[in-house]
Amino acid sequence: MNARVELLGVSNLSKYYGAVAALEGVSFSIEPGEVLGVVGQRGAGKTTLFHLLGGVIQPSGGEITFEGRRVAFRTPADAQKLGIEMVHQSPQLAENLDVLHNVFLGREIASSRFLRKPDLGAMLEKAREVFTALGAPIELIYERMPDLSDEQRQIVALARAFCRPSRLLLLDDPLPSLSYERQLKLLERIKELSLQNVAVILSSDDLNHIFSVTDRILVLYRGNPARVRLTSETTPREIVELIVGSSRQEQVTPVIWAFENYHAAQQQAEELRRHQQQLQESLEAQDSLNRQLIERMRDQMEALDRLNIALQEANRRLMTEREAERKALAQDLHDQIIQDLLSYNYDLEEAQNQLTDEEQRQNLAKIRDGIRQVVSSLRQICSDLRPPTIDSHGLSAAIRSLAHQWEEQNGIQVQLKIDPNLGRMPEPIELSVFRIIQEGLRNVRKHAKATLVKLSLRRTPTASLVVQLADNGQGLLRPVDLVALSQEKHFGLVGISERVSLLGGTMKVNSSPGGGLELIIEIPSPYPSSTMN
Structure with a gap:
């Protein structure tokens, strides 16, 4: 900083909404060319402070001085006349x-x-x-x-x-919506403005960014006076302690992790890329670096595995909740709406029997036919939402019903073979297998141009369930690439693959142009110790 003259001064600045204090007793100053970081938890008053300095709102108490003169900003235009520019958190x-x-x-x-x-x-x-x-x-x-x-x-x-042109730039947490590369460019721009004697006040939850670009840090904490620390003389841990208002490890450590996690992940990815490049250039001469890289890659893979498990668990919960919602909706349609429609149909039948005018009787007959068609459609919707046979009779009966109905609707022959020893499985597995077969048949109808489908379900000696679905259609012109199919918005095989993965199973796709397509899916037994006699 070249100049040592105070540019902006804030003394005991407060903002109240009724009896609620949005900001209370904040005091600090900033010099030309200085970069001041503002940190604090949600609700600490960071955005309120920026709005007060930018003239968006007016203070309830305290004073603001600019170049030694007391100022009162009634509108943002008043602040802009003095060279104060503001970038809002929400543009x-x-x-x-x-x-x-x-x-x-x-x-x-x-x-x-x-x-x-x-x-x-x-x-x-x-x-x-x-x-x-x-x-x-x-x-x-x-x-x-x-x-x-x-x-x-x-x-x-x-x-x-x-x-x-500005003399003071207010940046209210602009970094989160920017990509990592543009975040770095913005930080470089802030440094350039500082060299041009422009003062900058920056709010951010990323302490790495705050420490990389600021001269001082203002910490807001509701209930305590604002604290100002020289960036060069403090540490991230001290700042976090001021943010949370405690030095207890069980409170400070999670906040430090939350603040630095995203930034650290980006840095680790960049560091891994650099190490890989160095390894390619001189693998033999850098054995120690190779060992470090392997350890880092192992750590990364373990982190990715944990993340993948968490994502699978979240997806499993979503599917379970979706099936529960489908079941509830199907029950509501069946127990209320369909029953009401049938009751109305019976009422109309009685009214029809009492009429003597033949034209009116025919009109009522048409209305009753329409109601029966609506009831039939609703029953089909209920069946699609929740196969009625799967709860009471199990997967085998549900698949037989699905295959028979699908064959009649689409005119494509289905050769069905189900192991008589298939038995019952937990409800989530039976529902997932049913949805997998349902989606596979839907793919055949939409894309295969087939005349014959072969579907079999059998148990292996280790009690795993094997599902084979094959058609005599046109097949695929190229090997299956699930990533490419997802990008092209063909989600049939992608959805099947995701369900199989959530069940811990495997999926194999065999296809050739003009030779049809075959899906072989193996789902492990939910009871690892069970075997077939």
Whole structure:
């Protein structure tokens, strides 16, 4: 920092909403070219502080001074007149304008001193410079606001602040919506502004970013006075202790992990990439590095395995909840709506029998036929939501019913073979296997152009369940690539694969052009010790 003169001073600043204190007794100052970080838990008053400094709201008490003079901001325009620019956590943009006119809204570059017509060429040149510095594509300048992503909207808000000359820049947590690369570019831009004697106040939950770019850190904690620490003389742990208002390890450690987890994961991925590159360049000469890399890769794989298990468990819960919702909906349709419709149909039948006018009797007969068709459709919907036979008679009966119904509806012959010793399995497994076969038959109907389907279910000597579904259709032109199918929005085999994975099973796909397609799925027994006699 070149200048040692106070630019902004805040003394005992407070904001109350009725009896509730959103911000209370905050005091600090900032000099030209200084970068001040603001941290605190949710509800500590970070955004309230930025709104007070930016003129969005007015304080309930305390004072703000700018260059030694007391100021009172009634509107954001009052703050902007002094050179205070603010980027909100949720960008405030004009939705009816394109990006370029949003960036220069209210501060268009004029073509001359006398003609206040906007100079689009100069505005485009300045916008290109700022967007390039932020790593954003130049084409973004011509887009309309409703077409932008959250990250692009934040880039527009940052560009608007950077395109205007300022003396104090208020950045209210702009980093989370940006990609990691653009976060780094924004931090570099903050350092450049500091060298240009522009003061910056930055709010962020990422302590790594705060420590990398700030000169001092302001910690807000509801119930305690605000604390200011020199960045070079403090540690992340001390800052976290101030944030949570405690030095107890069981309270501090989880918060440190939460603050640094995302940033640390990105750093680990980048570090792993660099180590891999070094290993490729000189594998034989760097045995020690090779061992370190293997250890790091093992740690990464273990972390990925834990994450995959957590994701599978979450997906399993979602599927279970979805099946429960389907069952409840099917029961409601059957027990209430269908029964009501049948009751109305009986009432209409009695009314029809009492009529003597033949035309009216025929009209009522048509209405009753329509109600019966609706009831039939609702029963089919109930069956699709929850196969009625699976609860009372098990998987074997449900598959027989499904195959028979599917064969009649689609005109494709189904050769069904079910092991007589198949037996019952836990409800979640039976439902998942039923959905797998249901989705497989749906794929045959939509894509195979087949005339024959062979479906078999059997037990292995280790009590695993093997499902084989084969057709004589056109097959696939190339080997199955589940990633490519997902990108092309063909989710049939992808969905089957996910269900099989959640059951701990395996899936094999055999296909050749014109030779049909065969699915072989093996689901392990839920009882590991059980074997077939």
